[in-house]
Amino acid sequence: MRVAQYLRAHTFFTWPALVLLAFAVLSTGCGSDSTTTPAPSTTTAQTETLHGIMAPTGQAVRTFLANQAGTVTVLLADAQPTVTLGLGVGVRGSTGADCRFTQTVNTAPGTTAQLSVSVDPGTYCAGAYDIGTVGQPGVTVTVTVTHP
Amino acid sequence: MTAMKTATITFGFLLVLGLLTIACGDNTPTTPTTPALPTTEKFSGRLQVQGSSFYSFTTAATGQVSITLASLVPTPPGPASNTVMGLGVGTPLETDCSVTNSVATAPGLTAQLVNSLAAGTYCARIYDLGGLTAPADFTVRIVHP
Numbered sequence: 001m002r003v004a005q006y007l008r009a010h011t012f013f014t015w016p017a018l019v020l021l022a023f024a025v026l027s028t029g030c031g032s033d034s035t036t037t038p039a040p041s042t043t044t045a046q047t048e049t050l051h052g053i054m055a056p057t058g059q060a061v062r063t064f065l066a067n068q069a070g071t072v073t074v075l076l077a078d079a080q081p082t083v084t085l086g087l088g089v090g091v092r093g094s095t096g097a098d099c100r101f102t103q104t105v106n107t108a109p110g111t112t113a114q115l116s117v118s119v120d121p122g123t124y125c126a127g128a129y130d131i132g133t134v135g136q137p138g139v140t141v142t143v144t145v146t147h148p
Numbered sequence: 149m150t151a152m153k154t155a156t157i158t159f160g161f162l163l164v165l166g167l168l169t170i171a172c173g174d175n176t177p178t179t180p181t182t183p184a185l186p187t188t189e190k191f192s193g194r195l196q197v198q199g200s201s202f203y204s205f206t207t208a209a210t211g212q213v214s215i216t217l218a219s220l221v222p223t224p225p226g227p228a229s230n231t232v233m234g235l236g237v238g239t240p241l242e243t244d245c246s247v248t249n250s251v252a253t254a255p256g257l258t259a260q261l262v263n264s265l266a267a268g269t270y271c272a273r274i275y276d277l278g279g280l281t282a283p284a285d286f287t288v289r290i291v292h293p
Contacts, residue, residue, distance in 0.1 A: 059225050069258070086226045091218040091257070093192040093287050100192065100219035100287040102255050104226040119257040120214070122188065122289070129225040 043068055043148060049077075050127055050143040054085075056134045060141050061099040061127030063092065066119050070148030073113035074126045078142035083133040084108050085141065089115055089126040099125035106131055113146070184209070184293065190218075191272070192287040200234075200275035202245035203288065210266045211293035213237065214259035217274060219287040230254050231279040235261050235288070237272050245271035252277055259291070267293070 050062035066072065076087045085108075088101030107114040115126075128141045191203035207213060215237055220229040236250030250273075253260040272290050 072257070088226050088228060089257070090228070091190065091287055091289060093219075093285075094190040095192070099225065100285065101221055101226050101228040102219050102257050104228040106227070117257050120216070120259055120291075122257075122291070124257065131226070 045070075045146050045148060047144060047146045050141070050145070053138045053140050054128060054130065054134060055138045056136060057130050058134075058138075059099065059127055059129035060143065061125050061129075062143065062145060063099075063123060063125045064145055064147055065123050066121055066147045068121050068148045069119065072115075072117050072119050072124065072126070072145065072147045074115040075111075075113045075144040075146075076107055076109050076128055076141065077111070077144050078140075079109045079128070080140040082109060083139055084131065085133065085139070086129040086131045087114055087127075087143070088129065089117055089124060089145075092123070092125050099127060109142075119147070186211070186291050186293055189290045189292075190287055191290070192285065194283050194285050195220075195233075195274060195276060195280065196283050197280045198276050198278070199280075199283075200273060201286070202240075202271045202273040203290070204240050204245075204269060204271045205290055205292060206269045207265055207267050207292045209293040211264065213263050213265045213270065213293075214291040215261040215272050216257065216259045216289040216291075217253055217255050217286070218257060218289045220255045220284050221286075222282045222284040224285050228255065229284055231284070232277060233279065233286075234275040234277045235273070236275070237261060237263055237265075237270055240269060240271045245273040247273050265292075 048064050052060045054060040074089050084106055086104055087107050088104040090099055090101035093100045103117050105114050126145045127143050189205050193201050217235045232252050232254050235253050236247035238245050238247035249263055251261050
């Protein structure tokens with residue numbers, strides 16, 4: 001009731017005023033949205049681990065996806081029993097059955113990466129292979145791959 | 149008269165509120181256009197000393213073609229060879245590949261040969277520059293539109 005009395009007392013709340021008010025509110029309230037600048041993409045290195053039992057003359061390989069260009073490091077972290085193994089990084093062949101190595105090194109298990117290679121975005125593989133040091137019944141290996 | 153004026157004013161406020169409600173609805177979402185992902189092809193084989201091999205591929209649109217000599221291994225699975233080989237791109241010509249751009253390169257995992265090519269059929273060629281002392285397994289990766 002008080003509102004009605006107030007409105008009656010103030011003549012600017014007339015029909016034209018209300019229409020103008022509506023347009024004003026609509027004009028200012030529905031303006032174009034402000035553009036937001038996308039946050040720069042930040043990609044942290046990913047670490048993947050392969051743990052398996054490798055038979056004599058065999059290989060233990062893991063496939064991984066590098067989402068962007070960067071550096072891949074490969075670490076032969078453990079081999080039980082402790083033996084020197086071949087460690088490599090490369091790509092799967094056209095059949096996808098085997099890992100075709102680009103870089104290899106013969107190494108004992110360690111704590112720092114034994115291989116480091118620059119890559120384009122894409123799918124790669126890395127792992128260990130027997131260089132004639134693996135006896136029966138095989139060797140348990142742990143290979144860690146860090147990639148972009 | 150007073151009641152009528154009050155009703156008019158009330159109706160006016162309701163009209164304003166109604167307009168605000170319907171005018172500020174959600175915008176129609178637009179579906180972002182996704183560029184076509186590049187295609188990755190690999191060709192592998194065993195290259196003889198002084199030998200060569202090629203692989204034909206087709207690009208669907210004009211764009212960047214990246215070719216990588218990714219692996220060269222005489223005695224799989226290793227050790228990997230660091231021998232410098234010839235790597236080229238060109239167009240198929242009868243039973244061979246007529247190379248237009250080439251590079252001498254060791255295996256790596258970043259593209260050694262990058263070209264902007266129009267849509268069409270091309271070929272990638274790997275060939276021994278004289279460094280091979282024994283046959284070797286190779287893998288070449290091709291990324292194209």
